[in-house]
Amino acid sequence: MKRILSIAIILVLLACKNERTEKQVVKEVQEEEEVVKAERNLKPDGTPYSDKELDGMSHDESMMVLYEAPKDTIQTIGILLYDGFFTMDAMGPLSVLNSMYPTEKRLIGRKRGTITSSDKVKIEVDYGIDDIEQLDMLVIPGGFVETYQATKDEELLAWIRKIDKKSKYTVSVCTGAWILGAAGVLDGKEATTHWYRAEENLAKYGATFVKKRYTNDGKYWTSAGVSAGIDMSLALVDQILGRNYAEFIALNLEYDPQPPFESGHPDKADRVVSVMMEKMFDEGLKPYKDKE
Template identity: 50%
Template sequence: MKSLLIACACLLMAGCNQEHQHSAPVAIEKYSKADSLMKEQLPDTITKENHSAIMEFILGKPKHTIKTIGILVYDGVNDLDMMGPRYVLGQAGAKVQLIALHPGNIKTVMGVRVVPDNVIDSVNQLDILVIPGGFTGTIQAVYDERLHDWIRKIDKGTTYTAGVCSGVWVLGATGLLEGKRASTNWYREEEFLKKFKAIPANERYTHDGKYWTSAGVTAGMDMSLAILNDNWGEKYTQGVMLDMEYDPAPPISGGSPEKTGFLVEWMMKAMYDAGVDPLMDSLERKKKITP
């Protein structure tokens, strides 16, 4: 039984890496007239003295001033759900914190020990809040009213509030996604989004107002790049993507139910069910008993 649950957890984490419907990226003109005209106004070399002015001239200024970014972490959080957005948004020039539920280190689903920067009780304001997914810890967070109260408090002051993969379930449990279009991991997507009165979008990532939600794991990086693009603009986002050399080229077609063989899809869902249903049933019963 223990090995089955471990397998379920690992498969759910791997399965978060699924591709939903999304529009083709906007094509970029390599040698545009506008860029050529801008380049004529710039010096030939970038130095320590002029680099800030050159960057501002090329990249422009952000739509909103973002000073603080917080990423929720907890035992069993998915490594890439957390670190993908951390890497992307960490290049926005803001203070980025990993914020835990309790004091002490946390352990990711892959066994990596992480030292959080802060705990939720000590954080009262953020410009961007990101809630990553996972497995057992995520499902427990869906029933954590203390955490929900904190998320709702922080959300009152955010410019962007975001969820990645099954982290969207946690965000949905706060009631903040009610009546809003949203995306999440492909696994029982419509069921879970409707449970929280959200509107299933079936997209790689979705934004409705200030709320941004994504499909699983790798989609959190796409969503974070989309947030960069929305606030800091196209050139800034291109710079970050080039720094990451972000140009995915998987070896085979896959990453969504539509692109996966039926037998593999059936196996993955059955394994998820075996891990998710007993845990959620147990927490539902506990919720009914707790006054």
């Protein structure tokens, strides 16, 4: 009994230590952000603008203060849509990337016509994969069963490989990483994806799972599940057009997440909820895996 009690105490202490470590990391990130913020948008003499000076500026003057030379030129962004894609996987990034001017954004289907998302939202797309030969950025959203089926679609995978050869950024949201993986472009790369059997699902494509909200390995950017695509898209804008422009977009969207409870990841959700959801996913894919 004493031994069991001792083990329990050790586990509690370890848990507390891990919690403190996580909180410390969050604090360090916040402190670093404050330093970066304090060093940005200063006057030529290195001092910050006063509220009076900012209020007195014309629009053009304020734009000159905030302007940052782009680090890259992105002329075309294509978001692949297919029946069953998760709506926010595509529309979240689109709401962010749509503010990148004068970049052309294209919604691309397997073929032209109507695409129906997992939420039964119908979207008319003007481009099929046969119409698109090159993109500066390709974004692939995730879904569930239809995403798994897309990993077996050799014609689609061949198109992704073709676009990837010339793209500046190849991007996935959620289980869209399954499709990138099946296309072979994540082999040897670090990546993330939806939490469901994430390490297993990426390992079979030669990718190393990184448990982060989003990550990049060279030109390959991947995000965790659904809403993480917004975070990743803001990070992309930050890298390409600079922090000021990215902050403009975040502020315009009022992107300031404050969920009523913490359960958006298995590490935070009640164990009953996470286990049952994993079982639901397993059951949903079983008929399709059994056919292989």
